[in-house]
Amino acid sequence: MKRRKNSLRARALLALTVIAASLAIALTTPVRLGLDLRGGTQITLETRSTATTEADREATDRTMEVLRGRIDALGVAEPTLVRSGDHRILVELPGVQDPKKAADVLGRTAQLTVHPVLGTAETPDDNTGPGPAEEQTLPDESGQPLRLKAAALTGQDVKGADARFDQQSGAGWHVTIDFTGDGRDAWADVTAQAACHPAGDPQRRVAIVLDNKIISSPQVDPSVGCGTGIPGGTTQITGSFDDAEARELALLISGGALPVPVETVEQRTVGATLGESAIEAAAWAAVIGTTLTALFIIAVYRLMGLLATAALLCYGLISYAALAALGATLTLPGLAGFVLAIGMAVDANVLVFERAREEYAARSRPSPRSALTAGFRGALSAIADSNITTLVAAGLLFALASGPVRGFGVTLGIGVLASMISALVITRVLAEYAAGRPAVRRRPRLTGVADTGRVRDGLLRRNPFLMRRPSRWLAVSGALLVMAVSGVLVRGLDLGIDFTGGRLIEYSTTKAVDPDRAREALTDAGFPRAVVQSSGDTALTVRTENLTDTEAATVTDTIGGFGGETKKVRDELIGPSLGDELRRNAVIALALALGAQLLYLAVRFRWRFATAAVGALVHDVVILVGVFAWLGKPIDGVFLAALLTVIGYSVNDSVVLFDRIRELLARDRTTPLSRLTNQAILQTLPRTVNTGMGAAIILTALAVLADDTLTDFALALLIGLAVGTYSSVFTAAPLTLSLNPPARRRRQQEAR
Numbered sequence: 001m002k003r004r005k006n007s008l009r010a011r012a013l014l015a016l017t018v019i020a021a022s023l024a025i026a027l028t029t030p031v032r033l034g035l036d037l038r039g040g041t042q043i044t045l046e047t048r049s050t051a052t053t054e055a056d057r058e059a060t061d062r063t064m065e066v067l068r069g070r071i072d073a074l075g076v077a078e079p080t081l082v083r084s085g086d087h088r089i090l091v092e093l094p095g096v097q098d099p100k101k102a103a104d105v106l107g108r109t110a111q112l113t114v115h116p117v118l119g120t121a122e123t124p125d126d127n128t129g130p131g132p133a134e135e136q137t138l139p140d141e142s143g144q145p146l147r148l149k150a151a152a153l154t155g156q157d158v159k160g161a162d163a164r165f166d167q168q169s170g171a172g173w174h175v176t177i178d179f180t181g182d183g184r185d186a187w188a189d190v191t192a193q194a195a196c197h198p199a200g201d202p203q204r205r206v207a208i209v210l211d212n213k214i215i216s217s218p219q220v221d222p223s224v225g226c227g228t229g230i231p232g233g234t235t236q237i238t239g240s241f242d243d244a245e246a247r248e249l250a251l252l253i254s255g256g257a258l259p260v261p262v263e264t265v266e267q268r269t270v271g272a273t274l275g276e277s278a279i280e281a282a283a284w285a286a287v288i289g290t291t292l293t294a295l296f297i298i299a300v301y302r303l304m305g306l307l308a309t310a311a312l313l314c315y316g317l318i319s320y321a322a323l324a325a326l327g328a329t330l331t332l333p334g335l336a337g338f339v340l341a342i343g344m345a346v347d348a349n350v351l352v353f354e355r356a357r358e359e360y361a362a363r364s365r366p367s368p369r370s371a372l373t374a375g376f377r378g379a380l381s382a383i384a385d386s387n388i389t390t391l392v393a394a395g396l397l398f399a400l401a402s403g404p405v406r407g408f409g410v411t412l413g414i415g416v417l418a419s420m421i422s423a424l425v426i427t428r429v430l431a432e433y434a435a436g437r438p439a440v441r442r443r444p445r446l447t448g449v450a451d452t453g454r455v456r457d458g459l460l461r462r463n464p465f466l467m468r469r470p471s472r473w474l475a476v477s478g479a480l481l482v483m484a485v486s487g488v489l490v491r492g493l494d495l496g497i498d499f500t501g502g503r504l505i506e507y508s509t510t511k512a513v514d515p516d517r518a519r520e521a522l523t524d525a526g527f528p529r530a531v532v533q534s535s536g537d538t539a540l541t542v543r544t545e546n547l548t549d550t551e552a553a554t555v556t557d558t559i560g561g562f563g564g565e566t567k568k569v570r571d572e573l574i575g576p577s578l579g580d581e582l583r584r585n586a587v588i589a590l591a592l593a594l595g596a597q598l599l600y601l602a603v604r605f606r607w608r609f610a611t612a613a614v615g616a617l618v619h620d621v622v623i624l625v626g627v628f629a630w631l632g633k634p635i636d637g638v639f640l641a642a643l644l645t646v647i648g649y650s651v652n653d654s655v656v657l658f659d660r661i662r663e664l665l666a667r668d669r670t671t672p673l674s675r676l677t678n679q680a681i682l683q684t685l686p687r688t689v690n691t692g693m694g695a696a697i698i699l700t701a702l703a704v705l706a707d708d709t710l711t712d713f714a715l716a717l718l719i720g721l722a723v724g725t726y727s728s729v730f731t732a733a734p735l736t737l738s739l740n741p742p743a744r745r746r747r748q749q750e751a752r
Helices: 002-028 053-074 099-107 181-194 243-255 276-326 332-361 368-400 403-435 438-442 454-462 470-491 515-524 549-563 580-604 607-631 637-667 673-705 708-730 732-738 742-751
Strands: 040-047 080-084 088-093 112-120 135-139 145-149 158-166 172-179 206-210 213-216 234-241 262-270 502-509 531-534 539-544 566-574
Touching (some): 002 403, 053 088, 053 099, 099 262, 112 181, 135 213, 158 243, 181 206, 234 243, 276 332, 332 368, 332 673, 368 403, 368 580, 368 637, 403 637, 454 673, 470 607, 470 708, 502 549, 515 539, 515 549, 549 566, 580 607, 607 708, 637 673, 637 732, 708 732
Antiparallel strands (some): 040 088, 040 262, 112 145, 112 206, 135 145, 172 234, 502 566, 531 539
8 A cells, every 4th residue: 555655646746747847848938830830931042054954953953852951950840842943942941030040051052072281372262162173272260371182072972960069178069070981981091191291281281171161171180190091981170169150060061062052032921821710720620629529538437537638638738848848840740640649648548447447347356446557557568569659650750751741750759758648647646546535436436437338338248259250351451452442543643732843823912912811712713722821911922733824814813803903923833842852751761660660569469460550551541542532632741641640540559459469368378369359359349439439529520620621631530540440450350360370270260
């Protein structure tokens, strides 16, 4: 008893500490909102012309990828980059505090070269850069002209750079550069030649040049021998850097050089892409959906449901505070991550309460409190496995992807950690404390764990053998897959502007234009996917799919209908915001995430369970894509966020089922696997139904009450939720049985 009290007090202290810290952060640090929710700064960059139009386009595309790396290094989450025409790039940055500095960093060429020093000179020459010249003269840090030999290394030889502070020597900030394999050898050769000259000789120096300016020209240390050089492929740029200058230099070097010079031609503030009405509708839908979900949980689990609802509110506070503290940007894909995390938080509570009901029904626990304690202990492995697999995916998406996929990984990771604290710490403290009150002990049914529930009662009465013929369920899944693939082949995928690019038209009007009104008017005119952004009171930008001249004229007439005298300022074709590099990185990150999940599940369970879980996941993804193809819905960035969420739901459902199968196998080695699998399905089905109902209520509210964009998002999640619930039982489980060795299956048939 004393140990239990001490444990409860420790958890209560931890919960109060986390809640107090989260509240302090939430009250003092606002969360940055993304372009779709708040708007931001738009910077228009122009690349210098090259020989041909095709070369212009290719150089602009390569420049975009370098810029994306720089923006990620600047700490700006969820940016938008699109090619406008052949040589312009539109960069939209949410929540940037210093737009001018961001524009300066983005526009710098960052051409890095390393040169042997030939000696001093009287005056610098007029060379504009190293280029192919055999020799050039540039001033060093003190202004003394140095004669430099042709570059021995370039930015292509750099593997990475990092800003560091030297605390031991007190030298302050410096930048450490790591070279590639070829760069490592070249660096050793340069320093080996320089080391052959005496100390103090200018030729013992090595010049590091950035954008035709010597930023460091150190002498090779006396300890380095002639012809030996500095091995290891690492060097340091030292100087009178402060932390901001060192970090900026490091990101410019590690981000790579721009393929061509760029010029900032315009910089302005733009409005949100979703609009106030859409955001307000989404907020109301979230509030109503969350309220209905809370009422459902309370109706099913009574007092424990009420306490779980309070813990979910704490989850929201913790998640918000974590976002604010990390400086993350909240966008629609980020909200998708939170939808998944809310579902997992609800699921963790439901797992515990259903397990407590089983313990109480078995009469092995004399009180609701002891049943709850056993419920938390029994559900811990399922909660841990499902959350860890999701965290693995979130971590890889953050580390390897960029853009909205990376934002999804950030918010999903934060949400999962917050949901575990909510369910395993806060809910447990509240539940065990409440269950120990004398008034509650006298009324055990008030807790919600002293009865089995309608779903479990119905299953106990019927006791169906669902896994009698698993091949039939696999046949049904196969038929669903054929229908889904047929939809893709027959109807095709309606790729949105995020993937295909489109047309950008900018207008100047004489009257102030309400973006929400413009969106509604364009929707009525037949352009429901048009992205409308304001820039000041009398400037409006419309981004839509490729238009004919007639359709473009219709857009212009629609805007002119309420904007007064309307003048077209710009009309250009734009590239996709989810370009080839971003899509490739997203696919690689997703593939590695699935591989990591497969490996983790194979270690924690068996390889058959891991293969079945990933097979069910692929089944869900293909069906969701097929349904959207049949419905003619757009495949865009919003759909991508929904797809990632569905993947998380699918793995989570399968893990919960497999965890129960593993537990039953540990207790019973004689019963056929098909019987144990069927028993596990029936035991976890109440959790599956209640968790699914809770998530479906929120998503239905979004689908009914929110804006068209969010409606498609909610529809995708509803389809994914239904398919994922089905596949965890009727695809993953039969697939596990079909992967069972034939000899073992024959023994099971004989045992039956």
